[in-house]
Amino acid sequence: MVTTKHIAVSNHQIILATLPDGTLEEGHFTSACGAVPVPRPGEIVVRTLIISVDAANRTWMDVETYRPRLVAGEVMAGYGLCEVVDANGTSLPEGTIVFCDAGWQEYAAVPAADATPLAVDGELTHQISVHGVSGMAAYFGITEVGAVAPGETVVVSAAAGATGHLAGQIARIRGARVVGIAGSDEKNLMLESYLGFDATVNHRSETFRADLKAACPKGIDVYFDNVGGRILETVLRRMNQNGRVVCCGSVTHYTYDPESRLAEVVPGALISRRIRMEGFIVLDWMDRWPFASQVMNGWLADGRLLPLENPYDGLDSAPRALLGLLAGENAGKTMVRLTR
Amino acid sequence: MVTTKHIAVSNHQIILATLPDGTLEEGHFTSACGAVPVPRPGEIVVRTLIISVDAANRTWMDVETYRPRLVAGEVMAGYGLCEVVDANGTSLPEGTIVFCDAGWQEYAAVPAADATPLAVDGELTHQISVHGVSGMAAYFGITEVGAVAPGETVVVSAAAGATGHLAGQIARIRGARVVGIAGSDEKNLMLESYLGFDATVNHRSETFRADLKAACPKGIDVYFDNVGGRILETVLRRMNQNGRVVCCGSVTHYTYDPESRLAEVVPGALISRRIRMEGFIVLDWMDRWPFASQVMNGWLADGRLLPLENPYDGLDSAPRALLGLLAGENAGKTMVRLTR
Numbered sequence: 001m002v003t004t005k006h007i008a009v010s011n012h013q014i015i016l017a018t019l020p021d022g023t024l025e026e027g028h029f030t031s032a033c034g035a036v037p038v039p040r041p042g043e044i045v046v047r048t049l050i051i052s053v054d055a056a057n058r059t060w061m062d063v064e065t066y067r068p069r070l071v072a073g074e075v076m077a078g079y080g081l082c083e084v085v086d087a088n089g090t091s092l093p094e095g096t097i098v099f100c101d102a103g104w105q106e107y108a109a110v111p112a113a114d115a116t117p118l119a120v121d122g123e124l125t126h127q128i129s130v131h132g133v134s135g136m137a138a139y140f141g142i143t144e145v146g147a148v149a150p151g152e153t154v155v156v157s158a159a160a161g162a163t164g165h166l167a168g169q170i171a172r173i174r175g176a177r178v179v180g181i182a183g184s185d186e187k188n189l190m191l192e193s194y195l196g197f198d199a200t201v202n203h204r205s206e207t208f209r210a211d212l213k214a215a216c217p218k219g220i221d222v223y224f225d226n227v228g229g230r231i232l233e234t235v236l237r238r239m240n241q242n243g244r245v246v247c248c249g250s251v252t253h254y255t256y257d258p259e260s261r262l263a264e265v266v267p268g269a270l271i272s273r274r275i276r277m278e279g280f281i282v283l284d285w286m287d288r289w290p291f292a293s294q295v296m297n298g299w300l301a302d303g304r305l306l307p308l309e310n311p312y313d314g315l316d317s318a319p320r321a322l323l324g325l326l327a328g329e330n331a332g333k334t335m336v337r338l339t340r
Numbered sequence: 341m342v343t344t345k346h347i348a349v350s351n352h353q354i355i356l357a358t359l360p361d362g363t364l365e366e367g368h369f370t371s372a373c374g375a376v377p378v379p380r381p382g383e384i385v386v387r388t389l390i391i392s393v394d395a396a397n398r399t400w401m402d403v404e405t406y407r408p409r410l411v412a413g414e415v416m417a418g419y420g421l422c423e424v425v426d427a428n429g430t431s432l433p434e435g436t437i438v439f440c441d442a443g444w445q446e447y448a449a450v451p452a453a454d455a456t457p458l459a460v461d462g463e464l465t466h467q468i469s470v471h472g473v474s475g476m477a478a479y480f481g482i483t484e485v486g487a488v489a490p491g492e493t494v495v496v497s498a499a500a501g502a503t504g505h506l507a508g509q510i511a512r513i514r515g516a517r518v519v520g521i522a523g524s525d526e527k528n529l530m531l532e533s534y535l536g537f538d539a540t541v542n543h544r545s546e547t548f549r550a551d552l553k554a555a556c557p558k559g560i561d562v563y564f565d566n567v568g569g570r571i572l573e574t575v576l577r578r579m580n581q582n583g584r585v586v587c588c589g590s591v592t593h594y595t596y597d598p599e600s601r602l603a604e605v606v607p608g609a610l611i612s613r614r615i616r617m618e619g620f621i622v623l624d625w626m627d628r629w630p631f632a633s634q635v636m637n638g639w640l641a642d643g644r645l646l647p648l649e650n651p652y653d654g655l656d657s658a659p660r661a662l663l664g665l666l667a668g669e670n671a672g673k674t675m676v677r678l679t680r
Contacts, residue, residue, distance in 0.1 A: 065612035260600065274619050277617040
């Protein structure tokens with residue numbers, strides 16, 4: 001655990017220099033050296049330990065979401081695990097480990113009210129994977145939004161991803177039959193042999209539609225959607241009556257696909273098969289995160305839940321980490337560990 | 341009220357001769373003269389009084405829905421108001437008015453278990469409009485699926501249609517601000533001046549997007565969707581946090597629109613604004629239809645709910661009635677009255 005109070009004179013930062021118009025590239029970011037911020041009343045100063053790299057980071061560049069759209073020329077936004085280095089008279093003592101949007105920088109001043117103190121129990125990285133946004137999205141998406149029941153067939157896309165690999169495992173723990181969709185046979189092999197997925201399908205295969213049908217002989221009851229687009233369309237065509245689509249993420253919404261035939265199944269299939277599609281933001285469930293953490297700690301302890309983590313080292317690797325995530329290169333939770 | 345027991349020797353029928361591949365035309369139907377059916381055990385014979393003409397009739401030709409896809413060469417399927425003319429030893433006495441899928445024909449044998457006896461109170465046509473599938477879809481769509489609350493902004497598409505004009509009025513009765521979308525200025529004038537809609541937008545206008553925005557200055561909380569397609573996409577872009585889309589009908593799902601940009605907002609907007617899209621089939625709520633009828637009878641009595649009806653006369657007019665409905669020519673509930 002890091003507890004040394006240490007505030008440097010410089011603050012290494014990654015700036016989102018320009019907003020992407022299409023594909024995001026390393027050139028959209030620049031490295032900068034700013035000042036360690038001086039907190040205003042009610043703010044604390046934190047030092048970043050681990051940055052959580054999420055597909056949502058990309059979405060923030062395009063549109064207003066649950067936060068305003070990002071602005072070019074500012075420090076790249078991002079949630080992470082931080083240590084309080086200046087309590088500034090607030091109720092968060094120095095040394096406290098907090099989760100907050102400190103951005104891609106070594107030091108940040110953030111409102112104490114926006115920093116969530118964490119009782120770290122176990123691996124620090126698990127706070128970003130299982131106990132972070134990805135794990136909580138998997139937990140509440142499967143148990144609450146999807147309301148997965150024993151015996152149901154659950155399909156998870158981006159199944160090797162930060163959220164997907166946990167969502168699939170949680171659905172299995174609830175007694176469902178779980179089919180993963182990923183973009184490489186290597187990932188699929190790992191999902192089946194290491195994480196216990198019942199079946200997998202490669203969405204890059206030319207026989208994807210037929211493969212999915214074969215993998216789901218009883219149709220699909222719950223689809224945990226991390227991608228949208230053509231895969232969403234394909235899955236919707238195989239869904240059962242009273243099916244549920246948990247809209248957790250989308251990597252396709254900002255790229256217009258002229259081949260999309262989504263309008264053929266939305267809303268048609270929703271109506272004829274009484275399907276519910278529901279988006280959710282895991283931050284809305286924050287009051288129940290401690291409960292979910294406790295449940296998942298039990299599964300970690302008895303070996304039923306295996307988290308995959310994909311750490312990068314050093315702040316300058318953050319743009320590369322995000323690009324790798326968006327390109328689908330990674331399995332598990334992508335994160336950036338900072339060291340001084 | 342029709343109570344005379346009378347079984348003719350011939351049975352005038354409309355046959356769905358061929359399944360449409362694209363636009364439905366009168367040529368897909370033929371008129372035929374069949375035999376009056378002989379009931380099997382558990383079946384009753386009914387005489388058709390009024391046929392309910394619904395957009396769903398068209399959907400049944402394309403895909404399996406809550407019923408198997410229609411088969412070419414058979415009597416066109418369709419729900420309607422009928423009189424029992426042969427009880428055949430069942431618990432439905434002759435003279436009972438029932439609602440059932442008798443098809444487009446004068447006489448049908450239907451399982452007694454599939455015929456819903458109606459306590460007709462008021463106009464017989466109201467059983468098809470307010471108290472039929474259209475009215476029930478409006479009632480349960482607004483009150484249950486959409487859960488419309490006072491002060492919310494509700495948008496209804498196909499607002500002059502059988503379901504839409506009732507959905508809008510029910511939302512207003514619940515205290516919402518209601519904006520109708522229809523395809524002609526004449527319909528919109530009628531919605532505002534006669535049915536009390538707060539505002540209306542013409543989706544054929546070149547300024548549709550801007551008009552919708554202007555008509556909904558506080559965004560949109562609930563969208564009662566009767567059409568899908570481009571209008572659904574446009575409305576989704578204006579929806580508020582925690583918005584709900586009631587997927588009631590779709591006239592566009594069987595025509596592939598290469599211009600569709602639905603994949604830009606589904607699932608992206610659903611996630612970022614926590615939107616729930618939910619399809620429903622009003623037949624699932626049948627146990628609560630009597631309650632809804634009672635509530636709506638109260639609104640009819642005090643003049644707060646004004647049903648629009650669009651009757652055609654004679655069985656041979658049924659194909660024309662459906663084509664008119666699909667072309668958006670009509671306002672209110674389209675139905676065919678049979679007379680001998």
